[in-house]
Amino acid sequence: MTSLAIASYEVRRLLRDRALPALLILLSGLSVYAAWNGADWVKEREAAIGLIRAGDQASLADGRRFVVESYPSVILPITQPVLPPTAMAAVSVGQADAYPFTAETFPLGDYTYLFRRVWADIGSPTVRAAGRFDLAFVVVFLLPLVILATTFDLWSRERERGVAAMVLSQPVAVGPLIAAKALARGLVVLLPSTAIILAVAAWAGAREPIGLTALALAVLAYGGFWLAVAAIISLVAGRSTEAAIAAGAVWLLVVVMAPSLTLAAVDLAAPPPSEMRFATDLKARITEITERQRLHREANPTPVRVPAPTIPDRLRGVYADRVALDREVAPMIAAHHQARDARRRLLDTVRFFLPSVAIQDALDRIAGSDADRALAFENQARAAQSELRLIYKGYLDRDALVTLTEYDNMPGFRFRESGRAFQSGVLADLAALVAATLLILVTAWALRGQAAAL
Numbered sequence: 001m002t003s004l005a006i007a008s009y010e011v012r013r014l015l016r017d018r019a020l021p022a023l024l025i026l027l028s029g030l031s032v033y034a035a036w037n038g039a040d041w042v043k044e045r046e047a048a049i050g051l052i053r054a055g056d057q058a059s060l061a062d063g064r065r066f067v068v069e070s071y072p073s074v075i076l077p078i079t080q081p082v083l084p085p086t087a088m089a090a091v092s093v094g095q096a097d098a099y100p101f102t103a104e105t106f107p108l109g110d111y112t113y114l115f116r117r118v119w120a121d122i123g124s125p126t127v128r129a130a131g132r133f134d135l136a137f138v139v140v141f142l143l144p145l146v147i148l149a150t151t152f153d154l155w156s157r158e159r160e161r162g163v164a165a166m167v168l169s170q171p172v173a174v175g176p177l178i179a180a181k182a183l184a185r186g187l188v189v190l191l192p193s194t195a196i197i198l199a200v201a202a203w204a205g206a207r208e209p210i211g212l213t214a215l216a217l218a219v220l221a222y223g224g225f226w227l228a229v230a231a232i233i234s235l236v237a238g239r240s241t242e243a244a245i246a247a248g249a250v251w252l253l254v255v256v257m258a259p260s261l262t263l264a265a266v267d268l269a270a271p272p273p274s275e276m277r278f279a280t281d282l283k284a285r286i287t288e289i290t291e292r293q294r295l296h297r298e299a300n301p302t303p304v305r306v307p308a309p310t311i312p313d314r315l316r317g318v319y320a321d322r323v324a325l326d327r328e329v330a331p332m333i334a335a336h337h338q339a340r341d342a343r344r345r346l347l348d349t350v351r352f353f354l355p356s357v358a359i360q361d362a363l364d365r366i367a368g369s370d371a372d373r374a375l376a377f378e379n380q381a382r383a384a385q386s387e388l389r390l391i392y393k394g395y396l397d398r399d400a401l402v403t404l405t406e407y408d409n410m411p412g413f414r415f416r417e418s419g420r421a422f423q424s425g426v427l428a429d430l431a432a433l434v435a436a437t438l439l440i441l442v443t444a445w446a447l448r449g450q451a452a453a454l
Contacts, residue, residue: 008184010180010181010184010185011184011187011188014150014184014185014188014189015188017150019149019150020150020188020189023146023149023150024146024192024193024196026146027138027142027143027146027193027196028196028200030138030142031135031138031196031197031200032200032203033133034133034134034135034137034138034200035090035134035135035200035201035203035204036204037093037132037133037134038089038090038091038092038093038132038134038135038204038206039090039204039205041089041090041093041096041132041134042085042089042090042093042204042205045085045089045096045101046084046085048101048102049082049084049101049102052080052082052102053080053082055080056079056080059077059078059079060077060079063075063076063077063078063407064404064407064408067401067402067403067404067407068404070401071401072310072311072312072401073311073312073315073401074107074311074315074392074395074396074401074402075402075407076107076388076391076392076402076407076410077407077410077412078104078105078106079104079105079412079413080102080103080104080105081102081103081105081377081380081381081384081413081415082101082102082415083099083100083101083102083373083374083377083415084415085368086208086211086367086368087205087206087207087208087211088201088206088208088211088212088215088366088367088368088421089205089206089367089368089369090134090135090201090204090205090206090367091134091135091136091201091204091206091211091215091363091366091367092134092135092136092360092363092364092366092367092369093132093134093367093369094132094134094136094360094364094367094369095369096369099369099371099374099377100115100374100377100378101374101377103115103377103378103381103385104116105381105384105385105388105413106385106388107385107388107389107391107392108318108319108322108389108392109385110286110322110325110326110329111282111286111326111329111333112279112282112283112286114381114382114385115378115381135197135200135201135204135363136360136363136364136367138197139197139218139219139222139359139363140222140255140356140359140360140363141255143193143197143219143222143223143226144222144226144251144254144255145251146189146193147186147189147190147193147223147226147227147230148226148229148230148247148248148250148251149247150185150188150189151182151185151186151189151227151230151231151234152230152233152234152240152243152244152246152247153234153240153243153244154178154181154182154185154230154231154233154234154243155178155181155234155235178231178234178235178444179231182227182228182230182231183227185227185230186223186224186227190219190220190223190224190227193219193223194216194219194220194223197215197219198212198215198216198219201215206367208421210420210421210422211366211420211421213421214362214366214421214422214426215363215366215421217430218359218362218363218366218426218429218430218433221359221430221433221434221437222355222359222433224433224434224437225355225433225436225437225440228437228440228441228444229247229250229254229440230247231440231441231444232440232443232444232447233246233247233250235444235447236447254354254355254356255356258354258356259354259356259357262350262353262354262357266343266346266347266350269346270339270342270343270346271343272340272343273336273339273340273343278332278336281332282329282332282333285328285329285332286325286329289324289325289328289329290321290325293321293324293325297317297321302314302316302317309399310399310400310401311395311396311399311400311401315396316396319392319393319396322389344371351429351432352428352429352432353432355432355433355436358429358432358433358436359429359433361425361429362425362426362429362430362433365419365421365423365425365426365429366421366426370425372418372425373417373418376415376416376418377415380413380415380416381413384411384413387411388410391410
């Protein structure tokens with residue numbers, strides 16, 4: 001009896017199972033609904049970005065009018081940088097609503113000004129709410145259930161019916177036998193499931209070839225992990241009932257409990273800094289410094305220069321106060337960033353030991369809804385604000401007004417992507433899934449002798 005014959009028999013038997021079409025139809029329906037949610041989120045985000053850009057155009061027109069009228073000040077474009085959704089955004093919208101997607105660059109804005117809309121809603125339950133039902137949820141939570149439901153009795157059924165003794169009496173090794181049966185089940189279950197997920201993702205607008213390729217590899221890697229789990233369950237469970245209970249327990253442990261318990265452990269090792277407390281303390285500190293500067297200016301007014309400069313010295317004083325304010329609050333901001341980064345590094349490390357977290361992270365990165373992309377947007381927006389401030393300082397130093405040509409040629413903001421679908425983070429997540437699968441397969445190989453225990 002060859003492995004090919006075993007696999008062919010397994011495929012025919014599974015195709016006769018009435019539960020398989022029902023499971024695939026259920027997976028298709030849930031995937032379509034999830035993809036629709038993702039596409040709807042992308043549509044809403046693009047509509048919001050369209051309104052922001054329309055407001056930008058009106059703001060630029062107002063600034064241009066002041067420049068034409070030779071307004072005695074330094075008028076620079078105040079724009080709102082945006083983080084656009086990627087071509088694969090519909091796959092995983094997740095916690096994307098909790099990350100800022102727009103900012104407001106203003107030369108004399110403080111640390112809170114850039115994302116003041118986000119800071120205003122930092123305690124909003126809507127911002128902290130759980131993400132939407134998306135394709136990533138289908139892959140992480142539901143795909144394992146479909147695989148386990150069709151593979152949990154990989155070997156236990158033969159044991160119960162007495163077929164195992166007859167099969168093992170043939171010249172066939174236990175290891176290749178279980179491997180052939182698992183691969184056959186994977187061919188019939190995992191490949192159609194992957195095709196369904198790719199099809200609905202493309203239907204939702206995620207049609208980037210390299211992104212779809214990365215999505216397919218992620219789904220296959222995660223599905224392969226659960227096939228390996230089903231194989232090892234079939235080796236240690238003597239009856240189908242035991243195998244079903246074990247499969248459900250492993251799903252609950254890997255998908256639900258392990259991430260929650262690990263997050264609790266991380267919270268103990270590196271407690272998350274309170275964003276609300278930081279925002280409150282920082283605003284209070286800024287208010288205190290601003291009031292102190294105001295009182296100082298009132299007690300020490302700027303001497304009147306003769307002849308008067310083109311740009312009023314009052315603006316130079318405002319600029320100097322802003323620079324001094326930033327210098328004073330810098331240690332508070334740096335301490336908060338240090339605590340936040342320490343926690344993120346720890347979370348980035350532990351995700352490699354949690355398959356469900358690794359696949360979620362991979363899907364987020366493929367879709368462009370991951371925390372790293374949001375942080376890159378924040379850093380680039382702050383860099384754009386710093387550049388605008390330096391330009392502002394240049395005009396103050398030269399005592400020169402902005403010309404219309406200079407105003408029209410001011411540098412705009414364009415988000416620079418740091419990686420595509422196969423960025424290093426995605427590759428690391430896929431490697432973690434493959435490593436976990438290989439570890440389970442090695443364990444299964446060591447336990448292969450239990451398959452003959454009747």
